[in-house]
Each structure stands twice: as structure tokens, then as C-alpha cells.
Amino acid sequence: MGKIWEFGQFGKSTAIEDEYGNRMTYDVLNSEACVLAEKIGYRCLVFVLCQNKIGSVLGYVSFINNAIVPVMVNSHLEEGLLRNLLTTYQPAYIWLPKEQLELFSGMQSIHKAYDYVLLKTGYKKEYSLYDELGLLITTSGSTGSPKLVRQSYTNVLDNAQSIAKYLKLDSTERPITMLPMNYVYGLSIINSHFLVGATMLLTDKGLMQKEFWTFFKEADATSFGGVPYTYEMLDRLRFYRMKLPSLRTMTQAGGKIIPELHEKFARYAEETGKNFVVMYGAAEATSRMGYLPPERAVEKKGSMGIPIPGGTFHLVDADGKEITEPRTTGELIYEGKNVTLGYAECGEDLAKDDERHGVLETGDMAQFDEDGFYYIVGRKKRFLKIYGNRVNLDEVDRLIKGGFEIEVASAGVDDHMYIFVTDGRYADSVRDFVINKTKLNPAAFRVIIIDEIPKNDSGKTLYKELAKYYE
């Protein structure tokens, strides 16, 4: 396993700038990364509690480049879910923001840098790690399931190279963070830009905050990435009227953007000489699988595009037979070096080798048109994307049943989840429970009280019959 990034070659160029005016050159990033890795000194598992801060990025690149395996989690993950993850995987260390130290009062602090602290956990057990295992990340989900995606060093490097190629990235790029780095899309922006010696602009502020836009303008940001909901917010902000001369590229992923907004942003980009790039991906493919070349953005609205360099798509029907006719729906299969090793659900799984061999059944239903552009039309599995976060509906049901011992079925459409219960007394507490577990904005969740959860004779919930309540 070689290094992913060669920071030394970019020397005194700025690798990171943050909203508080702090800067870090590639040379300093390189040396600080070595110092941190030496404090650990061997290949082991480290939890990284992520924020868009210098310390967080430093920890991540240090671990990856020195064969230490990071588990990327949001620093705001609900405490119970975080503790569950820690007990499941028993990391040797935790790299976390200093203001969260009090959560782990029993652990020993052995290094501090850039407002982050390295804690030795003292867990007795250390699970063995497969040689090629590079990092572990959640499936952009926020229900805190212990299920992690196992990504290899080859996965990370190959996907970052491919992204740098199709977005034509170079050292003059200055992407501003809009997404968390424990989210594969956010992480892929860091991965690809550090390959080309660009400058990451780090902020934890959101696009509804003045400080975000002040930093954007003062630091001359050249690009950002957003989920569909981001673009709805930008639309409401009347983004099109903002003067952002430094902006070159807007990318979109994390779910399907509605075609009207796709067209609006594509036209805005065309008129202002910028690029709007719709992309498609999943944590199971490291990050990106498809992209819509910006020059086709208006013409192919609603499409997620073509495979990224080095990847291929094909569709199969219900019998597993390849679909060759355009405009026919089938499951989308992706092949490429960025297809991850598989999942981990417990510590022992960290020793597993490659279970996918470069082929990913995406679970997304898609079609291609006469020109070979792909369109996502549905999903095979029961999950929703809420503000870009994958939320598994079966898991939500399981959590609720575990917490309340009641009849429940959840369903819905992206950004709107409907939780069906039969006992009205639990309506508010169930909703609060789900909001707290997912840490997503309450606006996405509604509870509907019905007489009976529709089921078939064998007791399986008939989710399709619930659709009439919300469609």
C-alpha cells in the first residue's frame, strides 16, 4: 500500500485555508501528518470525529497516508449511536475536536494539534485489518447503524484520479466545503483536490449564513458540491443574482435533483460561463460512478450522465439478463476499480478481503437513452435520501419497534418521511425519537395514525398501500 497523496511535490502552495484566516501549506501538512502518525506508530483503527476543520483534515490524510485506518464519523453523531459504534469496532485511538474531550473522560490524551486531540482508548481487543483496507465510512446514512463500507487504498486513489480527470482539476482550484467530510461526496472533494495541489477552503458554516458567503467571496472559491436540497435552498436564496466571479463549477450528487432545478442551474451556468455537473455515486463505489458532462447539462436534464473515466455501466432485467434496448428499465450495475471491498458489520469483518471484485449492483433502477446517457428512475431497496443522507426505512422501523414495542411502518419520498403508527399516543414521541436518532431537520418527518398497518397473509408489511396517504 503506497501513499495516496504526495504532498511534498506541492511544497509551499496552500493546501488548506479556513474561515478564521488560518492557512496551511502542503509542506506543513506533510510534516504535521508525519508527526501525528508517529504518535500512533503502527497500523490500527482510529475513529475520526469529523468537522470541516484543519485538525479533522490533517488527521484523515495522516492516517490514510501512513496505513492507519480511519473510521469517519460526524462529530455531531448522537452519543448513543457513537458509543455503539465504538464498542462494535474497539478502535485503538480516537481523533476528536478538543471541545468533545469531556465525552471520553476516562481516556488518555497523547497528542494535540490544531484544536484536535488524539485519545488512546484502552480497548483490550484489536481486530485484525485486511492489508488493503484503507478507510471505513458509513453509507451516507445517519441512523448510526454499525454497518460500514470498507474502502481500499486503490478505491480511494482510483476514484480521486478519475474525478480529477473528468472535472479537469488543477492546482488553481479552491473548492469551498458545503458537505461534511464523513460523507463520501464531501470526502471525494478533498481526495481529488489534494491529488492536484489545489487549496481546500474549510468552513462549517452553512449556505444560509452570512459568514459562509463572506468567506466564499474573500477566499475566491472556485467550486462547491451540493445535494438536491442544497440546490433548492440556493434557488430560494435567488442564488442566480449573487455576484460570484470566482465560481467556476457547481457539482450536484447525493440524490436526484428535480428536472426543473437541473435545467435552471444548467441554464444559469451556461449563461454565466460556469459549469454545472450532475453526478451519480454511492459510498459502495467509494464516491462517484457517473457524471453528466457540463456541456450536455441543459440538453440532458434529468440524466445523471455517463460512467466516470475507468468505469462502465450496464442494466440487467429481473432475470439478470442484460438490457440492450434504450428506454428500458433495469437494475444499474457498475464496474470499476472504485467498487469497494464490501461492508463491515462487526469487528471481525475488518479482516475480510475483497467481496465484490469490481462489480457493484447499485440497487438503483435506471434507463439509458439513444445516446447512452443514464437516468435513475427508482430504487430496488427501501431507503430514502433525506437532505442527501441515506435513511434506511427498515432500520428506522426496527429502531422504533425496539424503542417503543409498537406497530410501525415508515415510507415516503426523498426529503419527506412518513411514519405510520396505529397507537396515536406515541405519535409525538416516535417522531422526536426518529429526529433525535437521525439528527436531521424535523421538517422531513411526519407521523400518520392509521387503524391498521396493511399486511399480507404471511404478515409482511405492504408498504405500497401506504403511498395513498402521502402521494
Next chain:
Amino acid sequence: MSNLGKYNLAFMNAFEISEDQLTGLKYQDIEAWDSVGHMQLVAELEDAFDIMMDTDDIIDLSSYEKGQKILSKEEYGVEF
């Protein structure tokens, strides 16, 4: 309903909170007031007063009190 009543109701609807939580409330003080909640709030305010807020005012609306100042500006003309 008075303008203050409408204003308060917009916050209460957007963030699912009670009236006694409004004074001094700032962006990110509560989990519901994140970027998604902010968009809900702007939608509620625009509906309540039949206005279209400017981009600069939307991102400047960082507290309950600041919002009153913004809406009192000439272009929106809401009197409290």
C-alpha cells in the same frame, strides 16, 4: 392577527417551538434552526407578510431580533 403575532407564529411553525423560546433565539441555538430550518422560516415569513426577501436579508437573518429589524426596512414595510 398583529404583525408581531404573525412574526412569532412563523418562527413557531418553522422550528416547532413555543412562544416563550423566541426571545434571544439565534441561528443554531436549537437543532431545528439549521440551514433546512432557515429555509422553512424564510418561507413562513414570506407567506405571512406576502413579501419576497432579498438574498442578503435571508442570510443576515441570524436571530429572532435581527429578523424584526430586517422586516421593518422600507422594502418590506412590516411595522411591529
